[in-house]
Amino acid sequence: MGRSILVTGGAGFIGSHLVDLLLERPDTAVTVLDKLTYAGSRRNLAPHERNPRFRFVLGDVADPGVVEPLVRAADRGVHAAAESFVDRSIEDSKVFVESNVLGTQVVLEACRESDTPLLFVSTDEVYGAGQPEGVFEEDDPLLPRNPYAASKAGADLLCRSYWITYRLAVTIVRGTNTFGPRQHPEKAIPTFIVSALRGRPIPVYGDGSHRREWLYVRDFVRAVATVMDEGEPGGVYNIGGGFELSNLELARRICEAVGAPESLITFVPDRPGHDVRYGLGWERLSALGWRPAVPFSDGLATTVAWYRDNLSWVEEVVSEGRS
Ligand SMILES: NC(=O)c1ccc[n+]([C@@H]2O[C@H](COP(=O)([O-])OP(=O)(O)OC[C@H]3O[C@@H](n4cnc5c(N)ncnc54)[C@H](O)[C@@H]3O)[C@@H](O)[C@H]2O)c1
Known part of the structure; x- marks a missing residue:
């Protein structure tokens, strides 16, 4: 039997790669609900526009009138829509609460009404700052340290509460930093490239010593699909397995991949509350059979080639964000 999946935020970076993956399954139909904020673009979904198994709906996840019929019509939902940039949340957190917290409550409530299973795409940032060594496990406390992370933690905990209170089949993935083609140019790797x-x-923020684990986007969405297919209802799964390096090392690797001089690297004032590192244990995900498949250097080479070939995409996305 075919499956119909609602993907919120499907016009964004991770969402659009997830749509690519899901539509490779011949029995699957995908509906994208996206508000097309500055971070979302129909361009990211262009290859699917004529596919009869694909549908795009423009709307806000915080609007129950839009969300309810779409959830009712779907066999399951993947909730990836969010305001996603930490720096913007530090400037103004209101829309982060509206889209990330209230939006998730609206999606959960619609799922509860129609008993539709939901996968929520959360982030490693909900754990707060990691130690120089060690990893966060899924049962560790959520101690977010910036408004973006706090809004995602609020949404994450609402998901948990709907599983415990209503036995709604919600699964949560908490993902590490992701990179690849079509990521908004405000994020670190596209900015550097x-x-x-x-x-x-x-x-490069501060002295460049902050460390991040980077996972190629195709591996990230394969992990999301694995949890969607095999995860336990009520389960939480870290998506780790990324390649860890400091921001300065990252900038150097990008200079090398692009063929640009390292003298371009410029230190800028640090982000307030900048988490030094996260680090995720991902044994639960590994037990479902997932492994990262794309080495960091291959993913970076593909990403650099994509931005080199798509500088017009960057210009269009940036100019749309200004309008
Ligand atoms: N990028 C990462 O490294 C990373 C890591 C872990 C988790 N995540 C999570 O994955 C999800 C996707 O992240 P991304 O990097 O693709 O983000 P993104 O900013 O590229 O895309 C977000 C999408 O959500 C849409 N959106 C925002 N508010 C909306 C609303 N109120 N209603 C409907 N649509 C709305 C935007 O238009 C955009 O298309 C987010 O939930 C984010 O928190 C991202």
């Missing part, structure tokens, strides 16, 4: 390609200063 685009700056390097244009011969402009590559801005």
Whole structure:
């Protein structure tokens, strides 16, 4: 029997790669609900626009009138829509609460009414700052330290409460940093690549010692699909398995991949409350059979090639965000 999946935030970076993966399954139909904020673009879904198994709906996840009929019509939901950039949340957190917390409550309530299983895409940032060594496990406390992370933690805990209170089949994935084609140019790896390609200063926060684990987006969405197919209802799964390096090492690797001089690397004032590192244990996900398949250097080479070929996409996305 075919399956119909509602993907919120499907016009964004991770969402659009998830749509690519799901539509490779011949029995699966996908409906995307997306508000097309500055971070979302129909361009990211262009290859699917003529596919009869694909449908796009423009709307806000915080609007029950839009969400309820779409959830009712779906066999399951993947909730990836969110305001996703930490720096913007530090400037103004209101829309983060509206989209990430209230939006998740609306999606959960619609799922409860129609008993539709839901997978929520959460983030490692909900754990707060990690130690220089060690990893977060799924049962560790949520101690977010910036408004974005706090809004995701609020949504994550609401998901948990709907499983415990109503036995709604919600699964949660908490993902590490992801990179790949079509990521909004405000995020670290695209910023570094685009700056390097244009011969402009590559801005690195603080002294560049903050460490992040990077997972290629195709591996990330394969992990989401694995949890959707095999995860326990009520289960929480870290998506780790990324390649860890400091932001300065990352900038150097990008200079090398682009063929740009390291003298472009420029240190800029640190982000307030900048978490030094996260680090995720992912034994639960591994027990479901998932492994990362794309080595960091291969993913980076593909990503650099994509931005080199798509600088017009970058310009269009940035100019749309200004309008
Ligand atoms: N990028 C990462 O490294 C990473 C890591 C872990 C988890 N996540 C989570 O994965 C999800 C996707 O992240 P991303 O990097 O693709 O983000 P993104 O900013 O590229 O995409 C977010 C999408 O959600 C849409 N959206 C925002 N508010 C909405 C609303 N109120 N109603 C409907 N649509 C709305 C945007 O238009 C956009 O298409 C987010 O929930 C994020 O918290 C991201």
